[in-house]
Amino acid sequence: MTEPYVLETRNLVKEFKGFVAVNDVNLKIQKGHIHALIGPNGAGKTTVFNLLTKFLIPTRGQILYRGEDITPLKSAAIARKGMVRSFQISAVFPHMTALENIRVALQTFEGNSFSFWKSGNCLNKLNERCMELLAAVGLAEFANTTTVELAYGRKRALELATTLAMEPEILLLDEPTQGMGSEDVDRVVELVQTAAQGRTVLMVEHT
Numbered sequence: 001m002t003e004p005y006v007l008e009t010r011n012l013v014k015e016f017k018g019f020v021a022v023n024d025v026n027l028k029i030q031k032g033h034i035h036a037l038i039g040p041n042g043a044g045k046t047t048v049f050n051l052l053t054k055f056l057i058p059t060r061g062q063i064l065y066r067g068e069d070i071t072p073l074k075s076a077a078i079a080r081k082g083m084v085r086s087f088q089i090s091a092v093f094p095h096m097t098a099l100e101n102i103r104v105a106l107q108t109f110e111g112n113s114f115s116f117w118k119s120g121n122c123l124n125k126l127n128e129r130c131m132e133l134l135a136a137v138g139l140a141e142f143a144n145t146t147t148v149e150l151a152y153g154r155k156r157a158l159e160l161a162t163t164l165a166m167e168p169e170i171l172l173l174d175e176p177t178q179g180m181g182s183e184d185v186d187r188v189v190e191l192v193q194t195a196a197q198g199r200t201v202l203m204v205e206h207t
């Protein structure tokens with residue numbers, strides 16, 4: 001039987017030296033939907049996000065992914081299972097081009113870091129996939145631009161493309177519009193909708 005929820009938390013609690021930052025949270029994330037965790041500053045959104053992505057260990061409670069208890073697993077293990085966190089500036093190499101960044105992400109994901117040994121045909125396929133991913137986030141014309149030269153919003157789009165290279169089943173976005181002007185915000189909304197095609201998205205946003 002298929003699980004009704006792709007991601008679920010049961011009575012999730014996080015205490016910091018007795019201070020309860022997250023109190024008994026029961027999330028139910030439906031497959032194929034875009035969910036947002038919203039609330040004022042200090043409500044505990046970032047802490048929940050860090051618990052889900054295994055950057056923090058819960059004090060109590062359980063996290064289930066596709067019905068499997070992933071509470072004891074580490075970030076890398078859940079990423080391999082298809083639960084991937086995006087929008088981490090550090091994920092992008094500033095002095096490489098947009099295309100090279102995507103290629104590194106793809107090679108890392110495929111475990112092909114030494115694919116320069118492989119046939120030209122294989123490399124062409126890799127480059128084609130890179131261009132598809134760049135096009136998906138509206139960066140095709142910036143393929144050969146050094147990342148450091150990209151505008152802020154476009155760097156975020158590149159980060160999203162490097163995340164999509166990992167073929168996530170569920171994508172976790174931490175404040176995807178943070179620090180952006182209204183023009184970029186519209187673009188990110190579109191990007192999230194594009195990224196959500198065929199997958200589940202959970203994002204954290206301020207009210």
Ligand SMILES: Nc1ncnc2c1ncn2[C@@H]1O[C@H](COP(=O)(O)OP(=O)(O)OP(=O)(O)O)[C@@H](O)[C@H]1O
Nearest residue numbers: 016019021039040041042043044045046047048206
């Ligand atoms: N490492 C920590 N040690 C102690 N207290 C913490 C820690 N991390 C978060 N908190 C506290 O837990 C509460 C929730 O913080 P959290 O950052 O999750 O809120 P938030 O809803 O994401 O708000 P913000 O938008 O300000 O990030 C806050 O009162 C915060 O001070």
